Each structure stands twice: as structure tokens, then as C-alpha cells.
Amino acid sequence: MESKSKSNSNSIVVRLFGSWVSYMRRCLFRVISVGPVPSHLAFxxxxxxxxxxxWGLGEGMGHRAGFLSLMTLMKxxxxxxxxxITIYAFSIDNFKRKPDEVQGVMDLMLEKIEGLLKEERIVNQYGVRVEFVGNLKLLSDPVRNAAEKAMRVTAHNSRAILLIAVAYTSTDEIAHAAHQSCLDKNEGVIRLADVxxxxxxxxxxxxxxxxRTSxxxxxxNFLLWQTSSSLLSSPKALWPEMGLRHLVWLVLNFQRVQPYLETKKKKLL
Structure with a gap:
């Protein structure tokens, strides 16, 4: 009975501490939100x-730690x-690796997509819609089916959007867009808006x-078309080490240069 009582007391302390941390984080975000908050972060x-x-971890454990960091940073x-939020999950160039290595990445990706759907606390609480962007035809059937299921299951959400770039390179995206524009027009001038x-x-x-971490x-070859007016950041932290302080620093840096970025965008229009 004494052991059970101690366990309950510890559990209460942990919950209270967690609530206090959550409250302090909300207060911090409220202060930061006085300035402009970025609408779109890409990683x-x-x-x-x-x-x-x-840290001497086994094979694949680094990616598992990275997945946990992604869930926390998304929240x-x-x-x-x-x-x-856009993440670069798998490049088309990665298909040039050894077949067993590519298969290992595909298996891991399938596991992470399924894991993402199980994270209902984040997906549903924050109303996250999941979008997979890239040449999805290049994915293995199980991974492509899982990706399509994730998009279908979360299609009703609209408060936040998680874009996962898989089988993606920017040059392939541009070539695809140009090709589709030609098919649509058949003849005539292809304009920037068409592409x-x-x-x-x-x-x-x-x-x-x-x-880009580390x-x-x-x-x-990531988002070359879309980042002409973006703030580029390369923190030294490895991806699984990214946390609250890194996010706060990113946003504060963005707020510092945001007037310049807005001026640059207007000149490009």
C-alpha cells in the first residue's frame, strides 16, 4: 500500500509539473505572438x-528519435x-542508394506514416491535415497506399497542414509543372501562374x-522555386536535438528580418 501511495504521489507531481511547463510555454508564445509569427516552416x-x-544507438534509432522530435516540434x-509545416522526408536521389538500403528506408517510412496516424492527440487536437507531395508513383505500393490513406483520413482537417515531401526534388517538381502546363494549354503562351x-x-x-539542421x-534540391524570399537557417543542432529553444530562436530571428523579407517579396511581385 505504501508503494502504491508513493506511486500515486509521484504521478500527481509529474502531472502538476507538466501543467506548469505547459502554462509557461503558452505564456512565452503569447509574448512572442505580439510580433509576426511565420505561417509556414520547412525543415x-x-x-x-x-x-x-x-549516442551509440542501434541502427534506425536515430530516425526514431527524429520522429519523436518531429511530433514535439509540430505541437x-x-x-x-x-x-x-513541410518536412523533406525522402529525395528522388535517395533511390540511387543500394537496394537493401532503399528498402530499409521504405519500411521505416511505412512505419512512421502509420505512427503518425496513431498520434491522434496531435493530428486531431490541432486539426492537422496531412499532404504528401512529390512523385508518389515512385514509392513502393505499401508506402504509397499508406500515404494515400493518411491524406484521406485527415482530409477533413483544416486548422493546420503537415506537408511531407517524399520522392521529391525541386527540379522534378518544376519539370512536372511545366509538362502539365503544356498538356493543359496545348498551344498558346504558358504563364507563370500556369506553372x-x-x-x-x-x-x-x-x-x-x-x-536545415546539423x-x-x-x-x-529542396523547394528551390519557393524559397527566393525565405529566411534560411542552419542551426548546429542535429534534428533529434531540436526543441523549444531552437524554435523560439528561429521565430525571433524571423521577426527581426521580417520587414526586409516583406520588402523583397513586394519587389518580386
Whole structure:
């Protein structure tokens, strides 16, 4: 009985502490929201394997840790008022890896898509619609079916949107959009609006911030068309290490340069 009583007391303390942390985070976000909050954040999730090596974790554990970080960061973003989050999950160039490695990534992706649907607390609480963008025909049948199911199941949600770029490169996206524009027009002038309408990323506005973790500064053929006026950030933290303080710093940096970015956007129009 004494052991059970201690367990209940510990549980109460944990809940109270969690409530206090949640309250303080909401207060922090309320202060930050006095300034402009980015509508769209895009992430290149770099550093999962390095994180696993750093901590001596087994194969695939770095990606699992990265998935947990994604769920936590999504929650923070939606609480702050960010509506769109885009993640670069799998490049078309990754298909050039060894067949067993590609299959391993496909299996892991299938597991993560199913895991995402099980995270009802985030998907339903924040009204998240999931959109997979890219050349989905290149995916294995089980992964493509799972992706289509995720989009179908969450199609009714509209408060927030999670875009997952799979079998994606920006050059493929541009070629696809140009090809579809030609098929639609048959003849006549193809305008910028025609191409943009057929972009995989046409379901979302251009990102306000593009983040590549682990200190890397390459875009790796990701959102080249959409980021001409975006703030580019390359924090040194590996993706599984990303947390609240990194998000707060990103938003504060965005607020500092936002007037300049708005001026640049207007000049491009």
C-alpha cells in the first residue's frame, strides 16, 4: 500500500509539473505572438544517423528519435500559430542508394506514416491535415497506399497542414509543372501562374523559414522555386536535438528580418 501511495504521489507531481511547463510555454508564445509569427516552416531533417552514432544507438534509432522530435516540434509550432509545416522526408536521389538500403528506408517510412496516424492527440487536437507531395508513383505500393490513406483520413482537417515531401526534388517538381502546363494549354503562351498551379507544393504558401539542421547549408534540391524570399537557417543542432529553444530562436530571428523579407517579396511581385 505504501508503494502504491508513493506511486500515486509521484504521478500527481509529474502531472502538476507538466501543467506548469505547459502554462509557461503558452505564456512565452503569447509574448512572442505580439510580433509576426511565420505561417509556414520547412525543415530538412538532417543529422538522424549522426545522432545515433553520437549516442551509440542501434541502427534506425536515430530516425526514431527524429520522429519523436518531429511530433514535439509540430505541437509547439501549432500552439504558436504556425499553420504549415513541410518536412523533406525522402529525395528522388535517395533511390540511387543500394537496394537493401532503399528498402530499409521504405519500411521505416511505412512505419512512421502509420505512427503518425496513431498520434491522434496531435493530428486531431490541432486539426492537422496531412499532404504528401512529390512523385508518389515512385514509392513502393505499401508506402504509397499508406500515404494515400493518411491524406484521406485527415482530409477533413483544416486548422493546420503537415506537408511531407517524399520522392521529391525541386527540379522534378518544376519539370512536372511545366509538362502539365503544356498538356493543359496545348498551344498558346504558358504563364507563370500556369506553372505554379501545377507545382506539388501548390497546396501551401511559400515558406517563411527554411531550416536545415546539423549546421549544413546546402538546400539539396529542396523547394528551390519557393524559397527566393525565405529566411534560411542552419542551426548546429542535429534534428533529434531540436526543441523549444531552437524554435523560439528561429521565430525571433524571423521577426527581426521580417520587414526586409516583406520588402523583397513586394519587389518580386
Amino acid at each position: 530538412i531533417l538532417d543529422g538522424n544517423r549522426r545522432y545515433a552514432r553520437k 509547439y509550432c501549432y500552439e504558436l500559430g504556425v499553420k504549415y 505554379e498551379r501545377h507545382m506539388y507544393m501548390g497546396v501551401a504558401p511559400d515558406p517563411d523559414i527554411l531550416v 549546421g549544413e547549408t546546402r538546400l539539396s
